Amino acid sequence: MDALPADGPTGPVTWPGSPSPLGxxxxxxxxxxxxxxxxxxxxxxxxxxxxxxxxxHRLRESTHQVWHARLPGVGPGQRYGYRVHGPxxxxxxxxxxxxxxxxxxxxxxxxxQLTLDGSLFGYRGDSPDxxxxxxxxxxxxxxxxxxxxxxxxxxGDRPPATSxxxxxxxxxxxxxATMRHPDVPPALRGTYAGxxxxxxxxxxxxxxxxxxxxxxxxHFVSEPHLLKRGLTNYxxxxxxxxxxxxxxxxxxxxxxxxxxxxxxxxxxxxxxxIEVILDVVYNHTAEGDHSGPTLxxxxxxxxxxxxxxxxxxxxxxxxxxxxxxxxxxxxxxxxLLMDSLRYWVTEMHVDGFRFDLASALAxxxxxxxxxxxxxxxxxxxxxxxxxxxxxxxxxxxxxxYQVGNFPPPWTEWNGKYRDTVRDVWSGAQxxxxxxxxxxxxxxxxxxxxxxxxxxxxxxxxxxxxxxLADLVTYQKKRNEANGEDNRDGESHNRNWNSGVEGPTxxxxxxxLxxxxxxxxxxxxxxxxxxxxxxxxxxxxxxxxGNNNAYCQDNxxxxxDWKDVDEDLLAFVQRLVALRRSSPVLRQEAFFEGHELRxxxxxxxxxxxxxxxxxxxxxxxxxxxxRTIGMYxxxxxxxxxxxxxxxxxxxxxxxxxxxxxxxxxxTLPGPPWGDGYELALSTEYPTGVxxxxxxxxxxxxxxxxRSVWLMRVLRRP
Numbered sequence: 001m002d003a004l005p006a007d008g009p010t011g012p013v014t015w016p017g018s019p020s021p022l023g024x025x026x027x028x029x030x031x032x033x034x035x036x037x038x039x040x041x042x043x044x045x046x047x048x049x050x051x052x053x054x055x056x057h058r059l060r061e062s063t064h065q066v067w068h069a070r071l072p073g074v075g076p077g078q079r080y081g082y083r084v085h086g087p088x089x090x091x092x093x094x095x096x097x098x099x100x101x102x103x104x105x106x107x108x109x110x111x112x113q114l115t116l117d118g119s120l121f122g123y124r125g126d127s128p129d130x131x132x133x134x135x136x137x138x139x140x141x142x143x144x145x146x147x148x149x150x151x152x153x154x155x156g157d158r159p160p161a162t163s164x165x166x167x168x169x170x171x172x173x174x175x176x177a178t179m180r181h182p183d184v185p186p187a188l189r190g191t192y193a194g195x196x197x198x199x200x201x202x203x204x205x206x207x208x209x210x211x212x213x214x215x216x217x218x219h220f221v222s223e224p225h226l227l228k229r230g231l232t233n234y235x236x237x238x239x240x241x242x243x244x245x246x247x248x249x250x251x252x253x254x255x256x257x258x259x260x261x262x263x264x265x266x267x268x269x270x271x272x273x274i275e276v277i278l279d280v281v282y283n284h285t286a287e288g289d290h291s292g293p294t295l296x297x298x299x300x301x302x303x304x305x306x307x308x309x310x311x312x313x314x315x316x317x318x319x320x321x322x323x324x325x326x327x328x329x330x331x332x333x334x335x336l337l338m339d340s341l342r343y344w345v346t347e348m349h350v351d352g353f354r355f356d357l358a359s360a361l362a363x364x365x366x367x368x369x370x371x372x373x374x375x376x377x378x379x380x381x382x383x384x385x386x387x388x389x390x391x392x393x394x395x396x397x398x399x400x401y402q403v404g405n406f407p408p409p410w411t412e413w414n415g416k417y418r419d420t421v422r423d424v425w426s427g428a429q430x431x432x433x434x435x436x437x438x439x440x441x442x443x444x445x446x447x448x449x450x451x452x453x454x455x456x457x458x459x460x461x462x463x464x465x466x467x468l469a470d471l472v473t474y475q476k477k478r479n480e481a482n483g484e485d486n487r488d489g490e491s492h493n494r495n496w497n498s499g500v501e502g503p504t505x506x507x508x509x510x511x512l513x514x515x516x517x518x519x520x521x522x523x524x525x526x527x528x529x530x531x532x533x534x535x536x537x538x539x540x541x542x543x544x545g546n547n548n549a550y551c552q553d554n555x556x557x558x559x560d561w562k563d564v565d566e567d568l569l570a571f572v573q574r575l576v577a578l579r580r581s582s583p584v585l586r587q588e589a590f591f592e593g594h595e596l597r598x599x600x601x602x603x604x605x606x607x608x609x610x611x612x613x614x615x616x617x618x619x620x621x622x623x624x625x626r627t628i629g630m631y632x633x634x635x636x637x638x639x640x641x642x643x644x645x646x647x648x649x650x651x652x653x654x655x656x657x658x659x660x661x662x663x664x665x666t667l668p669g670p671p672w673g674d675g676y677e678l679a680l681s682t683e684y685p686t687g688v689x690x691x692x693x694x695x696x697x698x699x700x701x702x703x704x705r706s707v708w709l710m711r712v713l714r715r716p
Contacts, residue, residue: 017070019063022339023106023243024080024147030072031147035082035104036065036332037301039094042085043067046101047078048144056083065332077255078147079111080104081139084300088133090123093303093313095294097122097133100142103240103296105336107145107219110244111255114221116228117141120293128291129314142295143221143240143247148256152263159351160273162210164388164411164454164530165588165639168576169277170209171462172535173235174217174249179558191251192261196268204274207538207569208576211275211388213354215463217262218278218340219244221286224293226551229483234553235463237356238286238322240295242340245348266349275351277388278344282326282337283360283395289316289323297326304330319360319397328361328374337361338377341384352388354413359402360395375407385409390457404445411530414442414456421460422471422494424626424658425519425705431623432615435656436607439630441528443590452588456529460520461537466547468537471495472516474502478545481552489548502545515705518571518682519658522707525575526654528587538572540565567685574687578680578709584632584649588639596636600671604636608653612666626659627702631672631712651712652679657702667710669697675713682707 017032025032033045043059059067081103086096100122103110114120119136123129178184178194188194195201195212204212216236226232236246250258266276285305287298297305307317307327316324328334344350355361362372378384393402393412403415417438423430437444441453461468466477475497477489498513500506517540524531535541536559543549549557579585591605607615608629619625634649641647653676657663667676678693683703694713702708 013072014057014060015070015072016061017068019061019066019068021106022066023104023108024078024145026075026147026149030070031074031078032068032070033059033080034066034068035059035300037067037084038065038304038332039301040067040084040086040096044083044085044098045069045071046081046083046139047071047074048080052140054139074147076147076149079144079255080147081142081144082300088122089131090129090290090314091312093308095122095298095302097294097299099133099135099137100294100299101137101139101144102294102299103143104145105241105296105300106243106339107241108148108243109146109256109259110143110219110241110247111146112143114143114295115141116224120224120295121291122294122299138294143219145241145244146255148259150256150259150263152260154263154267154349157267157270157349159270159349160210160275161351162273162275163588164452165586166580167211167275167388167454167530168209168525168580169211169213169457169530169532170204170207170535171213171215171279171459171532173215173463173557174246175234175553176558177535180555181559181561188251191249192245192258192265193251196265201268201272201274204269205272207573208580209274209533211277211351212269213277213279213390213532215279216281216356217246217249218242218280219246220281221295223286223288231483231551232553233551234557235550237281237550239281239284240286242282242336243343263348270349275388276349277352277354277390278350279354279356280341281356282328282340283355283357284320284322284324284326287324289318290314292323305333319363319395319400320357321396325360328372334373334377337374338381338384342381345383345387350387352390354390354392356392357395357400358391358393358406359400360397362402362406363397379407379409404442408449408451408455411455411457413462413532414438414445414458414529416445417442417456417458417527417529418460418462419494421520421523424656425516425523426494426496427658427660428494429623431621431625432607432628433620435628436620436630439523439527440591440605441587447590453528453590454530454588457532458524458527458529459532459534460524461534462532463534464548464550465490466493466495466545467534467541467543468517468520469513469540469542470545470547471520472498472513473542474545476501476545477547479548481546481556482548482550489546493547512705514565514568514685515682517568518687519656519705519707521572522575522680522682522687522709523656525572525579526585526707526709528585528591531579533572535559538569540568570686574680582634582649582652583637583647584634584652587637592638596633599633599635602633602636602671603631604633604638606631606633606672608665608668610663610665612668627655627657627663627665629665630654630656631668653710653712655702655706655708655710657704657706659704661704663702663704664699665702666699667695667697673697673712674715676710677713678708679711680707680709
């Protein structure tokens with residue numbers, strides 16, 4: 001058989017290929033390319049030599065709106081992109097422009113940087129609504145897909161499969177976690193390999209966390225407005241490729257090496273018993289609004305990928321605050337999301353996902369819909385439904401705040417938990433009623449639809465906002481370095497600077513701030529639900545008052561491993577260990593509060609006022625009450641172990657006192673307890689009393705602004 005002619009003066013032969021699977025897939029002798037576009041009139045596959053020379057190949061086959069071809073001889077390492085032909089009419093939502101090189105939405109790896117240039121934009125001149133497309137070639141300024149074949153030796157890799165009730169999450173940034181770590185080799189700092197380095201893995205292990213939640217690692221680029229200011233998008237909530245690990249986090253020199261390096265990181269963390277959860281951004285893309293660049297989806301099929309405003313196809317419906325919203329109501333877009341999720345589970349071995357602005361994904365028409373196609377598809381998917389699913393249950397659109405409203409099996413970032421705990425320790429007169437709900441798993445939010453306490457991911461700080469050290473140091477944000485005149489970032493932070501704004505040498509203020517940090521952490525780790533720690537909070541990390549450091553890829557955001565608060569680290573390690581060893585502190589079922597006859601009249605959960613009596617109705621609605629005792633009976637745990645055996649644990653009495661002055665409280669006597677041992681106190685830098693403190697029932701004095709955890713003692 002004679003060889004088929006090449007499509008151009010140089011380059012490989014083009015065969016028809018297959019419409020499935022989408023993306024670029026090498027089969028050992030050639031690569032199949034497949035791109036979905038419902039409205040394209042023609043598609044060119046563009047292959048690039050090592051020197052950047054481009055070879056274009058017209059895709060002659062289109063099956064069910066998928067343009068495809070197989071190129072024999074094309075294999076791993078090949079850089080490629082697409083140029084899509086079609087009408088250009090922004091008023092109708094049509095933005096086809098073959099002068100723009102487009103990244104394959106299914107690219108498994110990405111090579112090259114986005115550089116700011118006028119050719120990135122599909123329109124001519126300064127008017128985004130111009131009917132004439134810009135004809136400048138964007139190829140020199142945009143990243144390209146890479147054909148890969150990664151036969152990674154997973155060996156006996158097994159996900160830790162930690163139960164939700166046993167999970168402690170550590171939210172971190174891949175680069176910021178190790179950029180300044182002295183024990184990580186310089187070449188590995190800020191990379192996937194840096195996270196896998198024994199020095200960092202040891203920190204996670206000794207801290208006691210069970211999962212890392214990585215800020216976005218899908219390949220992302222920086223917004224033009226940041227590049228113009230000499231800044232970059234550090235956090236990464238500006239996704240361009242939903243299958244490719246972000247290339248800049250790889251220490252590998254070869255294109256596509258980031259895939260192998262990411263897998264090696266996952267394998268190393270799994271070996272240490274740590275799960276990997278990805279923060280994913282499926283609600284919008286890096287292409288921004290009508291004035292944004294044309295990099296991929298906008299040029300492939302703008303009307304299909306994005307939600308456009310009714311009556312004005314030139315504008316985007318923006319539920320995200322980032323200029324556009326992906327239209328997951330469309331089957332091809334929903335398939336993209338699900339294919340991406342399955343890929344990261346099956347091929348990359350990740351253990352779960354945290355969905356950024358998840359409410360935007362659940363909007364069927366305008367309102368957030370609990371029965372949307374997105375929920376249905378996730379719920380029935382045999383792969384995705386089996387991993388950890390966390391929703392950020394809000395977006396910026398009307399009605400987007402949906403804390404407590406996501407269906408099973410979803411868990412949620414509990415924004416109400418954060419707000420309540422901050423209010424209490426900042427001195428707001430909010431009483432203890434809402435605090436009681438948050439301490440015990442937020443049954444008011446999650447019980448009615450059959451979910452468990454671990455539906456609540458509890459947190460006090462996250463990447464977005466003040467660090468914990470800054471929360472007690474600054475009353476006002478300090479975001480001037482972001483170049484937005486301090487207008488960006490949250491202004492109402494529910495915080496208190498401990499009486500002095502910013503850094504101080506006053507030892508009394510410093511001691512108070514340190515105790516307030518411990519109070520927040522003790523509350524978090526003694527609460528029922530899933531605690532999430534923000535990387536660096538256990539070390540005393542500061543961002544110098546910047547509460548929106550999304551564009552600070554520098555020492556403002558990177559963890560400083562040379563300036564570690566060793567006492568604070570020991571305090572957190574002790575708290576996490578105490579939690580993980582005490583089933584009563586991480587219960588899988590909501591408390592009942594009923595009297596237990598087998599224990600002589602105690603309750604699985606009871607609340608005490610300073611006088612030693614159980615809280616009355618008037619106590620619950622007293623906004624001046626700042627002291628509460630929480631009694632947890634370890635003999636009344638309702639869930640059983642894997643063998644069906646009843647779990648019995650020690651009992652605890654926790655006191656939370658947010659008042660400035662010391663207060664006298666009464667420890668209840670039998671049947672509640674015959675005595676009490678102080679197991680942890682935020683009064684002390686490491687939480688450990690200088691000597692064992694065993695006290696009899698009766699009156700004791702709590703220091704101002706403190707948390708006590710007391711182990712209940714009973715006579716044999």
